[in-house]
Amino acid sequence: MQLIASKNSPSSQIIIPHFVFGGFCWLVATILIIFYPEAFVQHYFNPKLLSITHLLALGWMTIIIFGALYQLIPVIFEVKLYSEQLSFVSFILLATCSISLAISFWNFWIGMPMYISAAGIIVAVILFTVNIYFTALKTKKESIEKDFILTSVIWLLFTVGVGLTLSINLRNPFLSLPTTELLKLHAHAGIAGWFIQLIIGVSSRLLPMFMVSHNLNMKKLKCAYYLINAGLISGIIFLFIQWQVAVIISVFSVAIGVIFFLSFQLEAYKKRVRKQLDTGMKQSALSFIFLLIALILALILVIDFKKAFSITLQMAVVYGSTLMLGFISSLIMGQTYKTLPFIVWLNTYRNRVGKAKIPLPKELYSENFANIQLWFFATGFIIMMAGIFLKITSIVSSGGIVLFCSVLLYNFNILKIVFHKPTTLNK
Amino acid sequence: MATEKEKIFSLLKGVIDPELMVNIIDLGLVYNVLYDDEQKKIIVEMTLTSPSCPLGEVIINDAEGILKIHYQNFTVNIILVWEPAWTPDCLTQQGKIALGKN
Numbered sequence: 001m002q003l004i005a006s007k008n009s010p011s012s013q014i015i016i017p018h019f020v021f022g023g024f025c026w027l028v029a030t031i032l033i034i035f036y037p038e039a040f041v042q043h044y045f046n047p048k049l050l051s052i053t054h055l056l057a058l059g060w061m062t063i064i065i066f067g068a069l070y071q072l073i074p075v076i077f078e079v080k081l082y083s084e085q086l087s088f089v090s091f092i093l094l095a096t097c098s099i100s101l102a103i104s105f106w107n108f109w110i111g112m113p114m115y116i117s118a119a120g121i122i123v124a125v126i127l128f129t130v131n132i133y134f135t136a137l138k139t140k141k142e143s144i145e146k147d148f149i150l151t152s153v154i155w156l157l158f159t160v161g162v163g164l165t166l167s168i169n170l171r172n173p174f175l176s177l178p179t180t181e182l183l184k185l186h187a188h189a190g191i192a193g194w195f196i197q198l199i200i201g202v203s204s205r206l207l208p209m210f211m212v213s214h215n216l217n218m219k220k221l222k223c224a225y226y227l228i229n230a231g232l233i234s235g236i237i238f239l240f241i242q243w244q245v246a247v248i249i250s251v252f253s254v255a256i257g258v259i260f261f262l263s264f265q266l267e268a269y270k271k272r273v274r275k276q277l278d279t280g281m282k283q284s285a286l287s288f289i290f291l292l293i294a295l296i297l298a299l300i301l302v303i304d305f306k307k308a309f310s311i312t313l314q315m316a317v318v319y320g321s322t323l324m325l326g327f328i329s330s331l332i333m334g335q336t337y338k339t340l341p342f343i344v345w346l347n348t349y350r351n352r353v354g355k356a357k358i359p360l361p362k363e364l365y366s367e368n369f370a371n372i373q374l375w376f377f378a379t380g381f382i383i384m385m386a387g388i389f390l391k392i393t394s395i396v397s398s399g400g401i402v403l404f405c406s407v408l409l410y411n412f413n414i415l416k417i418v419f420h421k422p423t424t425l426n427k
Numbered sequence: 428m429a430t431e432k433e434k435i436f437s438l439l440k441g442v443i444d445p446e447l448m449v450n451i452i453d454l455g456l457v458y459n460v461l462y463d464d465e466q467k468k469i470i471v472e473m474t475l476t477s478p479s480c481p482l483g484e485v486i487i488n489d490a491e492g493i494l495k496i497h498y499q500n501f502t503v504n505i506i507l508v509w510e511p512a513w514t515p516d517c518l519t520q521q522g523k524i525a526l527g528k529n
Contacts, residue, residue: 009481075481209477212447212526214514273515274447275527342481345445353489360445 008074010081012347018067023411025059033400037393051105058098082134093124110171118164144221148201155193162186200261211272220264227257251302279370283334290326364420365413376406431462442489449525455517467501474513
Protein backbone atom coordinates (compact mmCIF):
# COMPACT_ATOMS: atom_id res chain seq x y z
CA MET A 1 0.00 0.00 0.00
CA GLN A 2 1.28 3.43 -0.92
CA LEU A 3 1.62 6.45 1.36
CA ILE A 4 -1.31 8.83 1.33
CA ALA A 5 -0.57 12.52 0.86
CA SER A 6 -2.97 13.71 3.59
CA LYS A 7 -1.15 11.65 6.27
CA ASN A 8 1.75 14.10 5.91
CA SER A 9 -0.36 17.18 6.72
CA PRO A 10 1.03 19.39 9.52
CA SER A 11 -1.11 20.64 12.40
CA SER A 12 -3.72 23.17 11.31
CA GLN A 13 -2.67 25.30 14.31
CA ILE A 14 0.51 26.13 12.39
CA ILE A 15 -1.29 27.08 9.20
CA ILE A 16 -4.41 28.96 10.35
CA PRO A 17 -2.65 32.01 11.94
CA HIS A 18 -1.00 32.72 8.57
CA PHE A 19 -4.41 33.01 6.88
CA VAL A 20 -5.96 35.13 9.65
CA PHE A 21 -2.99 37.53 9.81
CA GLY A 22 -2.71 37.74 6.01
CA GLY A 23 -6.44 38.50 5.64
CA PHE A 24 -6.14 41.24 8.28
CA CYS A 25 -3.17 42.91 6.52
CA TRP A 26 -5.06 42.81 3.19
CA LEU A 27 -7.99 44.58 4.89
CA VAL A 28 -5.70 47.24 6.41
CA ALA A 29 -4.12 47.80 2.97
CA THR A 30 -7.54 48.50 1.37
CA ILE A 31 -8.30 51.02 4.17
CA LEU A 32 -5.00 52.78 3.36
CA ILE A 33 -5.95 52.83 -0.35
CA ILE A 34 -9.26 54.54 0.54
CA PHE A 35 -7.72 57.22 2.77
CA TYR A 36 -4.36 57.78 1.00
CA PRO A 37 -5.13 57.45 -2.73
CA GLU A 38 -2.51 60.10 -3.57
CA ALA A 39 0.15 57.42 -2.97
CA PHE A 40 -0.91 55.85 -6.31
CA VAL A 41 -0.93 58.98 -8.50
CA GLN A 42 2.66 60.13 -8.01
CA HIS A 43 6.09 58.62 -8.69
CA TYR A 44 6.17 55.05 -7.34
CA PHE A 45 9.10 55.86 -5.08
CA ASN A 46 7.05 57.51 -2.32
CA PRO A 47 6.87 56.45 1.37
CA LYS A 48 3.16 55.63 1.45
CA LEU A 49 3.18 53.48 -1.68
CA LEU A 50 6.32 51.69 -0.46
CA SER A 51 4.60 51.08 2.87
CA ILE A 52 1.36 49.73 1.32
CA THR A 53 3.38 47.61 -1.15
CA HIS A 54 5.46 46.00 1.61
CA LEU A 55 2.38 45.43 3.78
CA LEU A 56 0.81 43.63 0.82
CA ALA A 57 3.90 41.76 -0.38
CA LEU A 58 5.01 40.53 3.05
CA GLY A 59 2.08 40.83 5.50
CA TRP A 60 -0.57 39.57 3.10
CA MET A 61 0.90 37.59 0.22
CA THR A 62 4.10 36.05 1.61
CA ILE A 63 2.53 35.19 4.98
CA ILE A 64 -0.43 33.41 3.36
CA ILE A 65 1.86 31.68 0.87
CA PHE A 66 4.06 30.44 3.74
CA GLY A 67 0.99 29.06 5.53
CA ALA A 68 -0.41 27.44 2.40
CA LEU A 69 3.00 25.97 1.52
CA TYR A 70 3.29 24.23 4.89
CA GLN A 71 0.11 22.38 3.87
CA LEU A 72 0.94 21.97 0.18
CA ILE A 73 4.63 21.03 0.34
CA PRO A 74 3.82 17.65 1.93
CA VAL A 75 1.22 17.13 -0.83
CA ILE A 76 3.61 18.05 -3.66
CA PHE A 77 6.80 16.49 -2.21
CA GLU A 78 4.83 13.58 -0.66
CA VAL A 79 6.71 13.76 2.67
CA LYS A 80 6.13 15.34 6.09
CA LEU A 81 7.20 18.95 6.76
CA TYR A 82 10.70 19.07 8.28
CA SER A 83 9.81 21.21 11.34
CA GLU A 84 6.58 22.77 12.64
CA GLN A 85 8.55 24.72 15.29
CA LEU A 86 10.59 26.49 12.61
CA SER A 87 7.32 27.45 10.86
CA PHE A 88 5.99 28.99 14.05
CA VAL A 89 9.13 31.08 14.76
CA SER A 90 9.29 32.16 11.13
CA PHE A 91 5.62 33.27 11.26
CA ILE A 92 6.07 35.36 14.43
CA LEU A 93 9.18 37.06 13.02
CA LEU A 94 7.70 37.71 9.59
CA ALA A 95 4.38 39.01 10.99
CA THR A 96 5.94 41.49 13.46
CA CYS A 97 8.70 42.65 11.10
CA SER A 98 6.29 43.13 8.15
CA ILE A 99 4.22 45.53 10.28
CA SER A 100 7.27 47.37 11.64
CA LEU A 101 8.76 47.64 8.12
CA ALA A 102 5.47 49.06 6.76
CA ILE A 103 5.41 51.61 9.62
CA SER A 104 9.07 52.51 8.96
CA PHE A 105 8.31 53.15 5.28
CA TRP A 106 5.16 55.13 6.10
CA ASN A 107 7.16 57.52 8.30
CA PHE A 108 10.29 57.15 6.12
CA TRP A 109 12.39 56.20 9.14
CA ILE A 110 15.51 55.26 7.22
CA GLY A 111 17.83 53.89 9.88
CA MET A 112 17.60 51.44 12.73
CA PRO A 113 13.81 50.75 12.68
CA MET A 114 14.02 49.86 8.97
CA TYR A 115 17.27 47.88 9.31
CA ILE A 116 15.99 45.83 12.27
CA SER A 117 12.69 45.09 10.48
CA ALA A 118 14.51 44.05 7.28
CA ALA A 119 16.98 41.91 9.26
CA GLY A 120 14.07 40.20 11.09
CA ILE A 121 12.43 39.44 7.75
CA ILE A 122 15.68 37.95 6.45
CA VAL A 123 15.90 35.65 9.51
CA ALA A 124 12.25 34.61 9.01
CA VAL A 125 12.95 33.81 5.35
CA ILE A 126 16.14 31.88 6.23
CA LEU A 127 14.15 29.73 8.69
CA PHE A 128 11.51 29.16 6.02
CA THR A 129 14.18 28.26 3.45
CA VAL A 130 15.83 25.77 5.84
CA ASN A 131 12.43 24.19 6.50
CA ILE A 132 11.55 23.84 2.80
CA TYR A 133 14.99 22.56 1.73
CA PHE A 134 15.24 20.03 4.58
CA THR A 135 11.74 18.83 3.65
CA ALA A 136 12.84 18.51 0.01
CA LEU A 137 15.87 16.44 1.09
CA LYS A 138 13.46 13.80 2.45
CA THR A 139 12.01 13.11 -0.99
CA LYS A 140 13.78 11.54 -3.94
CA LYS A 141 10.96 12.35 -6.34
CA GLU A 142 12.00 14.89 -8.94
CA SER A 143 9.51 17.14 -10.65
CA ILE A 144 9.47 20.49 -12.39
CA GLU A 145 6.97 21.75 -9.78
CA LYS A 146 9.54 21.00 -7.07
CA ASP A 147 12.24 22.84 -9.09
CA PHE A 148 10.01 25.90 -9.37
CA ILE A 149 9.27 25.94 -5.63
CA LEU A 150 12.88 25.46 -4.53
CA THR A 151 14.17 28.08 -6.99
CA SER A 152 11.48 30.58 -5.94
CA VAL A 153 12.59 30.27 -2.30
CA ILE A 154 16.15 31.22 -3.32
CA TRP A 155 14.77 34.23 -5.19
CA LEU A 156 12.85 35.25 -2.05
CA LEU A 157 16.06 35.09 -0.06
CA PHE A 158 17.80 37.19 -2.73
CA THR A 159 14.91 39.71 -2.75
CA VAL A 160 14.91 40.32 1.01
CA GLY A 161 18.72 40.51 0.98
CA VAL A 162 18.58 43.18 -1.75
CA GLY A 163 15.83 44.91 0.27
CA LEU A 164 18.12 45.31 3.29
CA THR A 165 21.00 46.45 1.05
CA LEU A 166 18.68 49.04 -0.55
CA SER A 167 17.60 50.42 2.82
CA ILE A 168 21.26 50.78 3.89
CA ASN A 169 22.08 52.37 0.52
CA LEU A 170 19.29 54.92 1.05
CA ARG A 171 21.01 56.35 4.11
CA ASN A 172 24.65 55.67 3.22
CA PRO A 173 24.84 55.45 -0.60
CA PHE A 174 27.55 53.04 -1.72
CA LEU A 175 26.01 51.64 -4.94
CA SER A 176 26.51 53.51 -8.21
CA LEU A 177 23.00 52.88 -9.60
CA PRO A 178 20.10 55.27 -8.93
CA THR A 179 17.69 54.06 -6.21
CA THR A 180 14.78 53.73 -8.70
CA GLU A 181 16.83 51.31 -10.84
CA LEU A 182 17.76 49.26 -7.77
CA LEU A 183 14.09 49.27 -6.79
CA LYS A 184 13.18 47.74 -10.17
CA LEU A 185 15.73 44.99 -9.54
CA HIS A 186 14.38 44.32 -6.03
CA ALA A 187 10.74 44.37 -7.18
CA HIS A 188 11.23 42.03 -10.14
CA ALA A 189 13.33 39.55 -8.20
CA GLY A 190 10.40 39.45 -5.75
CA ILE A 191 7.54 39.38 -8.25
CA ALA A 192 8.94 37.18 -11.02
CA GLY A 193 11.53 35.27 -9.00
CA TRP A 194 9.54 34.57 -5.85
CA PHE A 195 5.79 35.06 -6.40
CA ILE A 196 5.36 34.04 -10.03
CA GLN A 197 7.69 31.01 -9.87
CA LEU A 198 6.18 29.85 -6.62
CA ILE A 199 2.69 30.25 -8.07
CA ILE A 200 3.74 28.31 -11.19
CA GLY A 201 5.18 25.49 -9.07
CA VAL A 202 2.15 25.12 -6.83
CA SER A 203 -0.62 25.85 -9.32
CA SER A 204 0.81 23.50 -11.95
CA ARG A 205 0.13 20.65 -9.54
CA LEU A 206 -3.04 21.92 -7.87
CA LEU A 207 -5.14 23.47 -10.63
CA PRO A 208 -5.06 20.39 -12.93
CA MET A 209 -5.88 18.30 -9.83
CA PHE A 210 -8.91 20.48 -8.98
CA MET A 211 -10.08 20.50 -12.60
CA VAL A 212 -9.27 16.76 -13.04
CA SER A 213 -7.08 17.34 -16.12
CA HIS A 214 -4.80 14.58 -17.38
CA ASN A 215 -2.14 14.06 -20.09
CA LEU A 216 -0.72 17.58 -19.98
CA ASN A 217 2.39 18.70 -21.83
CA MET A 218 4.96 19.10 -19.02
CA LYS A 219 7.59 20.36 -21.49
CA LYS A 220 5.82 23.72 -21.41
CA LEU A 221 6.67 24.03 -17.72
CA LYS A 222 10.32 23.13 -18.34
CA CYS A 223 10.54 25.83 -21.04
CA ALA A 224 8.89 28.29 -18.63
CA TYR A 225 11.39 27.42 -15.89
CA TYR A 226 14.52 27.98 -18.00
CA LEU A 227 13.22 31.08 -19.81
CA ILE A 228 12.08 32.82 -16.61
CA ASN A 229 15.27 32.13 -14.67
CA ALA A 230 17.60 32.91 -17.59
CA GLY A 231 15.66 36.15 -18.17
CA LEU A 232 15.74 37.11 -14.50
CA ILE A 233 19.44 36.44 -13.94
CA SER A 234 20.52 38.13 -17.18
CA GLY A 235 18.02 40.98 -16.65
CA ILE A 236 19.43 41.77 -13.22
CA ILE A 237 23.01 41.76 -14.53
CA PHE A 238 22.08 43.94 -17.54
CA LEU A 239 20.07 46.30 -15.36
CA PHE A 240 23.04 46.62 -13.06
CA ILE A 241 25.41 47.45 -15.92
CA GLN A 242 22.67 49.56 -17.58
CA TRP A 243 22.63 47.77 -20.96
CA GLN A 244 19.10 48.71 -22.00
CA VAL A 245 18.73 46.54 -25.15
CA ALA A 246 19.84 43.44 -23.25
CA VAL A 247 17.36 44.27 -20.46
CA ILE A 248 14.55 44.30 -23.05
CA ILE A 249 15.63 40.87 -24.35
CA SER A 250 15.67 39.55 -20.76
CA VAL A 251 12.15 40.89 -20.13
CA PHE A 252 10.97 39.14 -23.30
CA SER A 253 12.57 35.91 -22.06
CA VAL A 254 10.63 36.12 -18.77
CA ALA A 255 7.44 37.09 -20.62
CA ILE A 256 7.71 34.13 -23.04
CA GLY A 257 8.33 31.84 -20.05
CA VAL A 258 5.17 33.10 -18.38
CA ILE A 259 3.27 32.59 -21.66
CA PHE A 260 4.44 28.93 -21.69
CA PHE A 261 2.99 28.58 -18.18
CA LEU A 262 -0.29 30.25 -19.20
CA SER A 263 -0.45 27.90 -22.17
CA PHE A 264 -0.03 24.93 -19.78
CA GLN A 265 -2.92 26.16 -17.63
CA LEU A 266 -5.06 26.81 -20.71
CA GLU A 267 -4.39 23.22 -21.83
CA ALA A 268 -5.40 21.99 -18.35
CA TYR A 269 -8.58 24.07 -18.59
CA LYS A 270 -9.46 22.71 -22.03
CA LYS A 271 -8.75 19.08 -21.03
CA ARG A 272 -10.60 19.32 -17.72
CA VAL A 273 -13.05 16.57 -16.86
CA ARG A 274 -14.79 18.73 -14.27
CA LYS A 275 -16.67 21.23 -16.37
CA GLN A 276 -18.17 23.54 -13.74
CA LEU A 277 -15.76 25.83 -11.87
CA ASP A 278 -16.58 26.93 -8.33
CA THR A 279 -16.05 30.48 -7.06
CA GLY A 280 -12.48 29.80 -5.91
CA MET A 281 -11.51 28.53 -9.35
CA LYS A 282 -13.33 31.40 -11.11
CA GLN A 283 -11.34 33.97 -9.13
CA SER A 284 -8.15 32.03 -9.91
CA ALA A 285 -9.04 32.07 -13.63
CA LEU A 286 -9.63 35.85 -13.39
CA SER A 287 -6.15 36.30 -11.91
CA PHE A 288 -4.53 34.74 -15.00
CA ILE A 289 -6.29 37.30 -17.22
CA PHE A 290 -4.74 40.04 -15.07
CA LEU A 291 -1.33 38.35 -15.41
CA LEU A 292 -1.66 38.51 -19.20
CA ILE A 293 -2.57 42.23 -18.97
CA ALA A 294 0.46 42.84 -16.71
CA LEU A 295 2.71 41.09 -19.26
CA ILE A 296 1.46 43.36 -22.06
CA LEU A 297 2.03 46.43 -19.84
CA ALA A 298 5.55 45.21 -19.00
CA LEU A 299 6.46 44.92 -22.67
CA ILE A 300 5.04 48.40 -23.46
CA LEU A 301 6.92 49.88 -20.49
CA VAL A 302 10.26 48.32 -21.25
CA ILE A 303 10.20 49.41 -24.90
CA ASP A 304 8.59 52.83 -24.56
CA PHE A 305 9.60 54.11 -21.13
CA LYS A 306 11.64 57.12 -22.16
CA LYS A 307 9.37 58.28 -25.01
CA ALA A 308 6.29 59.25 -23.02
CA PHE A 309 7.48 59.53 -19.45
CA SER A 310 4.40 61.30 -18.03
CA ILE A 311 2.03 58.56 -19.22
CA THR A 312 4.32 55.60 -18.59
CA LEU A 313 4.98 56.65 -15.01
CA GLN A 314 1.29 56.07 -14.25
CA MET A 315 1.38 52.97 -16.41
CA ALA A 316 4.24 51.67 -14.24
CA VAL A 317 2.01 52.00 -11.14
CA VAL A 318 -0.88 50.33 -13.01
CA TYR A 319 1.53 47.55 -14.05
CA GLY A 320 2.76 46.97 -10.47
CA SER A 321 -0.79 47.11 -9.09
CA THR A 322 -2.05 44.70 -11.77
CA LEU A 323 0.60 42.18 -10.73
CA MET A 324 0.22 42.65 -6.97
CA LEU A 325 -3.54 43.12 -6.68
CA GLY A 326 -4.96 41.81 -9.95
CA PHE A 327 -2.86 38.69 -10.29
CA ILE A 328 -1.32 37.60 -6.97
CA SER A 329 -4.03 38.83 -4.56
CA SER A 330 -6.85 37.54 -6.74
CA LEU A 331 -5.21 34.12 -7.06
CA ILE A 332 -4.58 33.90 -3.31
CA MET A 333 -8.19 34.87 -2.56
CA GLY A 334 -9.47 32.24 -4.98
CA GLN A 335 -7.15 29.50 -3.80
CA THR A 336 -7.96 30.23 -0.14
CA TYR A 337 -11.33 28.55 -0.82
CA LYS A 338 -9.50 25.54 -2.25
CA THR A 339 -7.14 25.09 0.70
CA LEU A 340 -8.30 26.60 4.02
CA PRO A 341 -11.70 24.80 4.22
CA PHE A 342 -9.92 21.48 3.57
CA ILE A 343 -7.27 22.18 6.21
CA VAL A 344 -9.90 22.96 8.87
CA TRP A 345 -12.21 20.20 7.67
CA LEU A 346 -9.45 17.57 7.76
CA ASN A 347 -8.45 18.69 11.24
CA THR A 348 -12.03 18.63 12.53
CA TYR A 349 -13.52 15.61 10.80
CA ARG A 350 -10.57 13.35 9.90
CA ASN A 351 -11.50 10.84 12.61
CA ARG A 352 -15.27 11.04 12.10
CA VAL A 353 -15.36 10.20 8.41
CA GLY A 354 -17.28 7.01 7.76
CA LYS A 355 -18.69 7.00 11.30
CA ALA A 356 -21.12 9.91 11.20
CA LYS A 357 -22.76 12.28 8.74
CA ILE A 358 -20.56 15.36 8.47
CA PRO A 359 -20.66 18.60 6.45
CA LEU A 360 -18.59 18.92 3.25
CA PRO A 361 -15.56 21.28 3.13
CA LYS A 362 -17.43 23.76 0.92
CA GLU A 363 -20.16 24.02 3.57
CA LEU A 364 -17.67 25.63 5.98
CA TYR A 365 -18.00 29.03 4.25
CA SER A 366 -20.63 31.10 2.51
CA GLU A 367 -20.51 30.44 -1.25
CA ASN A 368 -22.81 33.47 -1.78
CA PHE A 369 -20.39 35.78 0.03
CA ALA A 370 -17.50 34.30 -1.95
CA ASN A 371 -19.41 35.06 -5.18
CA ILE A 372 -20.18 38.65 -4.17
CA GLN A 373 -16.55 39.01 -3.06
CA LEU A 374 -15.41 38.02 -6.58
CA TRP A 375 -17.63 40.62 -8.29
CA PHE A 376 -16.68 43.35 -5.82
CA PHE A 377 -13.03 42.52 -6.37
CA ALA A 378 -13.19 42.68 -10.17
CA THR A 379 -15.20 45.95 -10.08
CA GLY A 380 -13.08 47.60 -7.39
CA PHE A 381 -9.85 46.65 -9.11
CA ILE A 382 -10.91 48.03 -12.51
CA ILE A 383 -12.15 51.32 -10.93
CA MET A 384 -8.89 51.67 -9.00
CA MET A 385 -6.73 51.06 -12.08
CA ALA A 386 -8.75 53.65 -14.03
CA GLY A 387 -8.22 56.13 -11.17
CA ILE A 388 -4.45 55.49 -11.15
CA PHE A 389 -4.14 55.83 -14.92
CA LEU A 390 -6.20 59.06 -15.01
CA LYS A 391 -4.45 60.38 -11.84
CA ILE A 392 -7.81 61.07 -10.16
CA THR A 393 -7.61 60.32 -6.42
CA SER A 394 -11.39 60.22 -5.87
CA ILE A 395 -11.66 57.35 -8.40
CA VAL A 396 -8.76 55.50 -6.71
CA SER A 397 -10.57 55.90 -3.35
CA SER A 398 -13.88 54.71 -4.84
CA GLY A 399 -12.12 51.62 -6.20
CA GLY A 400 -10.56 51.17 -2.75
CA ILE A 401 -14.02 51.23 -1.10
CA VAL A 402 -15.32 48.47 -3.41
CA LEU A 403 -12.11 46.47 -2.85
CA PHE A 404 -12.54 46.94 0.92
CA CYS A 405 -16.08 45.44 0.67
CA SER A 406 -14.63 42.48 -1.21
CA VAL A 407 -11.84 41.93 1.34
CA LEU A 408 -14.32 42.33 4.22
CA LEU A 409 -16.41 39.45 2.82
CA TYR A 410 -13.21 37.46 2.28
CA ASN A 411 -12.20 37.99 5.92
CA PHE A 412 -15.71 37.07 7.07
CA ASN A 413 -15.39 33.76 5.23
CA ILE A 414 -11.88 33.13 6.61
CA LEU A 415 -13.15 33.62 10.18
CA LYS A 416 -16.27 31.51 9.45
CA ILE A 417 -14.02 28.65 8.33
CA VAL A 418 -11.49 29.04 11.17
CA PHE A 419 -14.16 29.19 13.90
CA HIS A 420 -16.22 26.35 12.44
CA LYS A 421 -17.77 24.25 15.22
CA PRO A 422 -17.94 20.50 14.56
CA THR A 423 -21.43 19.26 13.69
CA THR A 424 -22.34 15.60 13.28
CA LEU A 425 -25.48 13.58 12.77
CA ASN A 426 -25.53 9.84 13.41
CA LYS A 427 -25.85 7.76 10.25
CA MET B 428 -30.87 -11.14 -5.96
CA ALA B 429 -27.77 -8.98 -5.55
CA THR B 430 -24.49 -10.74 -4.78
CA GLU B 431 -22.35 -9.60 -1.82
CA LYS B 432 -19.92 -8.02 -4.26
CA GLU B 433 -22.74 -5.99 -5.79
CA LYS B 434 -23.91 -5.00 -2.30
CA ILE B 435 -20.41 -3.77 -1.46
CA PHE B 436 -20.26 -1.73 -4.68
CA SER B 437 -23.64 -0.29 -3.78
CA LEU B 438 -22.44 0.62 -0.25
CA LEU B 439 -19.30 2.25 -1.65
CA LYS B 440 -21.55 4.52 -3.71
CA GLY B 441 -22.13 6.27 -0.39
CA VAL B 442 -18.47 7.37 -0.25
CA ILE B 443 -18.20 10.85 -1.76
CA ASP B 444 -14.99 12.60 -2.87
CA PRO B 445 -15.39 15.82 -0.83
CA GLU B 446 -13.71 17.96 -3.50
CA LEU B 447 -15.39 16.56 -6.61
CA MET B 448 -18.70 15.76 -4.84
CA VAL B 449 -19.04 12.51 -6.80
CA ASN B 450 -19.07 9.01 -5.30
CA ILE B 451 -16.00 6.78 -5.70
CA ILE B 452 -17.82 4.16 -7.79
CA ASP B 453 -18.95 6.67 -10.42
CA LEU B 454 -15.47 8.20 -10.35
CA GLY B 455 -14.17 4.72 -11.23
CA LEU B 456 -11.78 4.67 -8.28
CA VAL B 457 -12.70 1.14 -7.15
CA TYR B 458 -10.88 -1.43 -9.29
CA ASN B 459 -11.78 -4.67 -7.55
CA VAL B 460 -13.70 -6.10 -4.58
CA LEU B 461 -12.95 -9.46 -2.97
CA TYR B 462 -15.55 -10.92 -0.59
CA ASP B 463 -14.54 -13.99 1.43
CA ASP B 464 -17.41 -15.29 3.59
CA GLU B 465 -15.37 -18.19 5.05
CA GLN B 466 -12.46 -16.07 6.27
CA LYS B 467 -14.77 -13.13 7.03
CA LYS B 468 -12.61 -10.84 4.93
CA ILE B 469 -13.32 -8.00 2.47
CA ILE B 470 -10.56 -6.59 0.28
CA VAL B 471 -11.14 -3.48 -1.82
CA GLU B 472 -8.58 -2.42 -4.41
CA MET B 473 -8.91 1.23 -5.25
CA THR B 474 -7.01 4.25 -6.54
CA LEU B 475 -7.23 8.05 -6.40
CA THR B 476 -7.58 10.57 -9.24
CA SER B 477 -4.05 11.80 -8.40
CA PRO B 478 -1.26 10.46 -6.13
CA SER B 479 -1.07 13.97 -4.61
CA CYS B 480 -4.78 13.94 -3.67
CA PRO B 481 -4.82 15.46 -0.16
CA LEU B 482 -8.13 13.76 0.62
CA GLY B 483 -6.96 10.21 0.03
CA GLU B 484 -6.88 9.28 3.71
CA VAL B 485 -10.40 10.61 4.23
CA ILE B 486 -11.83 8.74 1.25
CA ILE B 487 -10.21 5.47 2.36
CA ASN B 488 -11.37 5.89 5.98
CA ASP B 489 -14.88 6.63 4.75
CA ALA B 490 -14.92 3.50 2.57
CA GLU B 491 -13.57 1.37 5.41
CA GLY B 492 -16.05 2.88 7.91
CA ILE B 493 -19.09 2.24 5.73
CA LEU B 494 -18.12 -1.39 5.11
CA LYS B 495 -17.36 -2.04 8.79
CA ILE B 496 -20.82 -0.74 9.79
CA HIS B 497 -22.51 -3.24 7.44
CA TYR B 498 -20.09 -6.16 7.86
CA GLN B 499 -19.34 -6.02 11.57
CA ASN B 500 -17.73 -9.47 11.84
CA PHE B 501 -15.48 -8.92 8.83
CA THR B 502 -11.94 -7.66 8.45
CA VAL B 503 -12.00 -4.83 5.91
CA ASN B 504 -8.82 -4.12 4.01
CA ILE B 505 -8.62 -1.20 1.56
CA ILE B 506 -5.62 -1.47 -0.72
CA LEU B 507 -4.52 1.68 -2.52
CA VAL B 508 -2.99 0.97 -5.95
CA TRP B 509 -1.49 3.26 -8.59
CA GLU B 510 -1.35 0.74 -11.43
CA PRO B 511 -3.20 1.09 -13.68
CA ALA B 512 -3.26 4.85 -13.15
CA TRP B 513 -6.66 6.50 -13.03
CA THR B 514 -7.71 8.27 -16.22
CA PRO B 515 -10.99 10.04 -17.13
CA ASP B 516 -11.91 6.86 -19.06
CA CYS B 517 -12.53 5.21 -15.67
CA LEU B 518 -15.56 7.45 -15.05
CA THR B 519 -18.98 5.85 -15.37
CA GLN B 520 -21.67 7.57 -17.43
CA GLN B 521 -23.18 8.87 -14.15
CA GLY B 522 -19.78 10.17 -13.08
CA LYS B 523 -19.34 12.02 -16.37
CA ILE B 524 -22.76 13.62 -16.00
CA ALA B 525 -22.04 14.61 -12.37
CA LEU B 526 -18.82 16.34 -13.44
CA GLY B 527 -20.57 18.06 -16.32
CA LYS B 528 -18.77 16.05 -19.01
CA ASN B 529 -20.88 14.76 -21.91
